[in-house]
Amino acid sequence: MEPLISIRLHHPKPIFQPGNILRCEYQVDAVELQQLTAVEASVLWRTEGKGDEDMGVHFFERRTPHEAPGNDLRQAFFFETSLPPSPLSYEGMIVRICWCARVRVFLRRGREVFFDKTFRLGAVRAAKFAASPASVLTS
Amino acid sequence: MSRAYSIAGGANSNRTRNTLARFIRLLGKKRGERRTGSPMVGSVGEASFYGGLFLTGSLALAALLTSHAASNDGMSWGLGLGVAVFASLILTGGGGLIFRVAQVASSQERRNVLASRAANIEFIGIELLGDDAAGIRYPAVxxxxxxxxxxxxxxxxxxxxxxxxxxxxxxxxxxxxxxxxxxxxxxxxxxxxxxxxxxxxxxxxxxxxxxxxxxxxxxxxxxxxxxxxxxxxxxxxxxxxxxxxxxxxxxxxxxxxxxxxxxxxxxxxxxxxxxxxxxxxxxxxxxxxxxxxxxxxxxxxxxxxxxxxxxxxxxxxxxxxxxxxxxxxxxxxxxxxxxxxxxxxxxxxxxxxxxxxxxxxxxxxxxxxx
The missing domain is CATH 2.60.40.640 (Immunoglobulin-like)
Structure with missing residues (x-):
């Protein structure tokens, strides 16, 4: 049985502008207390599409049982961060840039589970047309 | 927390990765940087390889130096070459083992943060990437x-x-x-x-x-x-x-x-x-x-x-x-x-x-x- 990871963004819509404050609450549930060794929360961008995946972490915090009240990592935690001016979310033809809040749970015996809550940063329109549809492939 | 959470996890979640395979497979496929099979078996195998390399180099170097000390011979090209070869085994094995262990002990996000912080460490009073650098004000631009x-x-x-x-x-x-x-x-x-x-x-x-x-x-x-x-x-x-x-x-x-x-x-x-x-x-x-x-x-x-x-x-x-x-x-x-x-x-x-x-x-x- 894998734990349930819940992430909630305190914002009416998952659309933000650079400089906005992202407030986030997360909780890990349906897991025994002794099973949890650490929980990491991060706000990051990553690329999707044809190229190999790249990633940039904007915010990161790691909690271990010693740092949590009552040594219990299953309670709800909160963090907030001011979002950076770039890179903005983008839906391209072969490159996509996605922002997300990620919670990664470390369990006993080296097991890991994570969940992403995606959101948009900025208002860049998707690349809908291509003036030159042919791709150029070089080795 | 009155509103519904976005809930994931469990067997049906396609966002959950890096979990231990139920049955360990020794053979897997490589697709770009992604691999099928158990990451734990891969990590243990890689760490064992580098650990073996380190041990082989250490033992061989120790044997070479002790036998040379016992024979009371002077320095020779053969001895120098042997020391260089075994020392390179020790360095490769030790470096690879440390790198592998560092990767196992932390997530991709944590490594990314550590790498970013390392880039901002002041070096002889000069910050490698100042706050005014475009790369900081506009990340990934x-x-x-x-x-x-x-x-x-x-x-x-x-x-x-x-x-x-x-x-x-x-x-x-x-x-x-x-x-x-x-x-x-x-x-x-x-x-x-x-x-x-x-x-x-x-x-x-x-x-x-x-x-x-x-x-x-x-x-x-x-x-x-x-x-x-x-x-x-x-x-x-x-x-x-x-x-x-x-x-x-x-x-x-x-x-x-x-x-x-x-x-x-x-x-x-x-x-x-x-x-x-x-x-x-x-x-x-x-x-x-x-x-x-x-x-x-x-x-x-x-x-x-x-x-x-x-x-x-x-x-x-x-x-x-x-x-x-x-x-x-x-x-x-x-x-x-x-x-x-x-x-x-x-x-x-x-x-x-x-x-x-x-x-x-x-x-x-x-x-x-x-």
Whole structure:
């Protein structure tokens, strides 16, 4: 049985502008207390599409049982961060840039589970047309 | 926390990864950087390999040094070589083991954060990446220094050219020299067999297509050289950098060379680039996602020692994506000059520009002049 990871963004819509404050609450549930060794929360961008995946972490915090009240990592935690001016979310033809809040749970015996809550940063329109549809492939 | 959470996890979640496979498989497939099979088995295997390398090196080095001490022999080349080989085993094994353990003990996000912090460590009082560096103020946006290092004569900046012409000419020169050098050696060898009265017909037949390719290489080299020297330089200047979506800028284009031009175009284009592994090959795919005509002129002449000059304006689309650069993906904006001159093949020269993300509202179409 894998734990349930819940992430909630305190914002009416998952659309933000650079400089906005992202407030986030997360909780890990349906897991025994002794099973949890650490929980990491991060706000990051990553690329999707044809190229190999790249990633940039904007915010990161790691909690271990010693740092949590009552040594219990299953309670709800909160963090907030001011979002950076770039890179903005983008839906391209072969490159996509996605922002997300990620919670990664470390369990006993080296097991890991994570969940992403995606959101948009900025208002860049998707690349809908291509003036030159042919791709150029070089080795 | 009254509203519903986004809940994931469990067997049906396709967002959950890096969990231990139920049945450990020793064999797996590699797809780019992704691999099937158990990551834990892979990590243990890799750590064992490097650990074994380290132990082998340590034991062998200890045995070599103790046996040498017991024999009371002096220093020799053999001893030095043995020490170097075993020390390299120790370094490779130890370094690999430490790297592997560091990867196991932390997540991808944590490693990314540690790497970013390491880049910001002050080194002898100098911060490697200051807060004012463009890379910090605008993460994943290329540094503006490259674009702004050349002042213009008419407008504020002259844009750097990334045209492929000089690379084509260099490649043609190197290929032509190497191929024709080899051809000369083969021709002389074949000629000597004929002169000596024992002609080597296999070598002779083999030399003919070899020389043919050499002649084509000379023709291609001369064509590239004449294109490079004959068409003349192209310069593009702009009133400000970096560019901001929604703003207008002045652009100046100059074309040198004695030419009868059929057409000259200037386009603002946006290219996406993706670098990926396919098997053991590294491939780069480029896709043009936006193209906007800025300037067009037909049927004009450029006199000897003269220059064609034109001024125009560009408006960066308000919803345009900013320039972006990461390890394997990029979004590049550039001004592209395309020319067609009588007696010459069509040519294209690119001048990259930098577009920053919009951080404050801009009045649509407002000017940025030098």
């Amino acid at each position: 290329p540094d503006e220094t490259f674009f702004k290092n050349s002042p213009g004569t008419r407008l504020l900046y002259r844009l750097p050219s990334t045209g492929a012409a000089i690379w084509k000419l260099s490649a043609a020169t190197i290929f032509c020299l190497i191929w024709n050098g080899l051809s000369c050696v083969l021709v002389v060898l074949a000629f000597n067999t004929h002169r000596g009265g024992a002609p080597d017909w296999f070598l002779t037949v083999f030399v003919v297509p070899f020389v043919g390719v050499g002649v084509w290489a000379i023709y291609y080299f001369i064509r590239q050289l004449s294109m490079y020297a004959g068409i003349g330089a192209t310069a593009v200047e702009i009133s400000d950098l970096p560019l901001v979506p929604g703003r207008r800028y002045e652009v100046f284009v100059a074309q040198w060379g004695k030419l009868q031009m059929d057409s000259l175009d200037l386009d603002l284009v946006c290219d996406e680039e993706a670098l990926f592994q396919q098997g053991t090959n590294l491939r780069l795919e480029t896709k043009r996602v936006r193209s906007q005509r800025v300037f067009h002129q037909e049927n004009f002449s450029i006199l000897p020692n003269g220059v064609f000059e034109a001024e125009c304006e560009i408006e960066i689309p308000a919803d345009a994506m900013h320039s972006f650069q990461s390890a394997h993906n990029a979004i590049h904006w550039k001004l592209v000059v395309r020319g067609s001159a009588r007696g010459w093949p069509e040519y294209e020269r690119s001048f990259p520009v930098l577009i920053h993300p919009l951080t404050e509202p801009v009045e649509q179409g407002s000017w940025n002049r030098s």
